[in-house]
Amino acid sequence: MTRPLLAAAASLGASLTLAGCANFAPADTRPPLPVAPAFDPELRPDGSVVAAQLSYREWFVDPRLERLIATALASNRDLVAATARIEQARAQYRIEDSRLLPTIVADASGTRTRQPLTGATLAGQVAEEDQAAVPDAITFNTFQVGVGISSFEIDFWGRIANLRDAARARYLATIAAQRAFYLSLIADVATTYYQIVESQEQITLAEATAESRREALRIERVRLENGVTSALPYRQAETLLTQAEQQVASERLTLAQLRNRLGVLVGGRVPEDLPAGLQLTEQADTRQLAAGLPSELLLVRPDIVQAEELLRAARADIGAARAAFFPSISLTGRAGLTSDDLGDLFGDDGFGWTFGPSISLPIFDGGARNAQLDFARAVEREEVANYDRTVQTAFREVADALAGRRWLAEQIETLERAVAAQERIARIAQLRYREGVADYLEVLDAERNLFIAQQQLLATRRAWLQNRATLFVALGGGFDQAP
Numbered sequence: 133m134t135r136p137l138l139a140a141a142a143s144l145g146a147s148l149t150l151a152g153c154a155n156f157a158p159a160d161t162r163p164p165l166p167v168a169p170a171f172d173p174e175l176r177p178d179g180s181v182v183a184a185q186l187s188y189r190e191w192f193v194d195p196r197l198e199r200l201i202a203t204a205l206a207s208n209r210d211l212v213a214a215t216a217r218i219e220q221a222r223a224q225y226r227i228e229d230s231r232l233l234p235t236i237v238a239d240a241s242g243t244r245t246r247q248p249l250t251g252a253t254l255a256g257q258v259a260e261e262d263q264a265a266v267p268d269a270i271t272f273n274t275f276q277v278g279v280g281i282s283s284f285e286i287d288f289w290g291r292i293a294n295l296r297d298a299a300r301a302r303y304l305a306t307i308a309a310q311r312a313f314y315l316s317l318i319a320d321v322a323t324t325y326y327q328i329v330e331s332q333e334q335i336t337l338a339e340a341t342a343e344s345r346r347e348a349l350r351i352e353r354v355r356l357e358n359g360v361t362s363a364l365p366y367r368q369a370e371t372l373l374t375q376a377e378q379q380v381a382s383e384r385l386t387l388a389q390l391r392n393r394l395g396v397l398v399g400g401r402v403p404e405d406l407p408a409g410l411q412l413t414e415q416a417d418t419r420q421l422a423a424g425l426p427s428e429l430l431l432v433r434p435d436i437v438q439a440e441e442l443l444r445a446a447r448a449d450i451g452a453a454r455a456a457f458f459p460s461i462s463l464t465g466r467a468g469l470t471s472d473d474l475g476d477l478f479g480d481d482g483f484g485w486t487f488g489p490s491i492s493l494p495i496f497d498g499g500a501r502n503a504q505l506d507f508a509r510a511v512e513r514e515e516v517a518n519y520d521r522t523v524q525t526a527f528r529e530v531a532d533a534l535a536g537r538r539w540l541a542e543q544i545e546t547l548e549r550a551v552a553a554q555e556r557i558a559r560i561a562q563l564r565y566r567e568g569v570a571d572y573l574e575v576l577d578a579e580r581n582l583f584i585a586q587q588q589l590l591a592t593r594r595a596w597l598q599n600r601a602t603l604f605v606a607l608g609g610g611f612d613q614a615p
Contacts, residue, residue, distance in 0.1 A: 157451025183609030207399025
């Protein structure tokens, strides 16, 4: 019994050795870098901090923001869906990988057959005087047990291997896609949080301004009632107050909308036990991120890794489409035992085996294989374009953030000086008005300009913090641990 089994195993081993001898997929080479080899040196006095080596916990200094990001990463529904897509792609890869090995099935069966004996049958086999002693039917027993291989395709041309490689690349692409969403979620939460902090400070500014103008309106009413001034200054002070009150209402609406957006990002309700947050001016950090080179983004940006894996999958699909033009070789085999008696089933006498290849050669299919190959090649060209676009987008995001790091900082310095100057102008205008040297229109303009400058300063501080978060994520930073 062992010799036939060894012969079958040897034949199968030789066939499997031939598998994968050919691979028709295009060479897996990374496309040339479609951007400049370096960022603008004017925009990058590089720091010593490497973003890709930091988690978000090490970069963001606000404990409230850190807690919100952690909540979002644990509960965001889109991130949960991205994780589920990883499981789907992993299962698909395992399915394709399993096709490289034969499926071996064990089976056992037993049959019992009763065949009636008719009179005509008896007449030809038994003498007439003995027919009365013969039973009216005969029972046959058949028992079988064995193992077999059903239509196992030998991957001589690499078709199945390429399909496996394509599935693996798409699986890795889903992992990269999840990591890309992981980073974008960090950026979205940070951006929304900074907008909330700014909106709260804008409300505080508008309420303080409204309170100050409310007191100014009271003074103007007293002056009007005592005949010291006309109705015009009073109405102008009233206009200033309504502007501040309108700004309070507008900022409260913005704040409510931002809180709703934050709730979606964190996956539901915002936790109520959040630690106290920091003001915009307290969020500043002297650490500078090292920009590095555009070529380094290829390794740390998950969206670029995703595009590269999808390109690799497209090339593997081309290899599978090319292999479809060649003969398909399959193996079938079975080894087992057969006996009429269950007790003798596992003896040597009942052993038997079959083993043999089959070949399928494509002759005419109406152009389906050519069309499939053309489709695979077109997909590869698309993925090359997508890869180039992804690299260019990553380069632009980093370059924009580097520009923002420099010019937004300069804007903040300028606006701080502008606010200080407007505060002095407003005080002088009030003194001139009270002394009768100037009319209230001068006070109106000074107060309005001061309020606008203060609002612009808050907005620019928020933009600088958002740009800081964007640069951190654009450079591949933010992973607390591998998701």
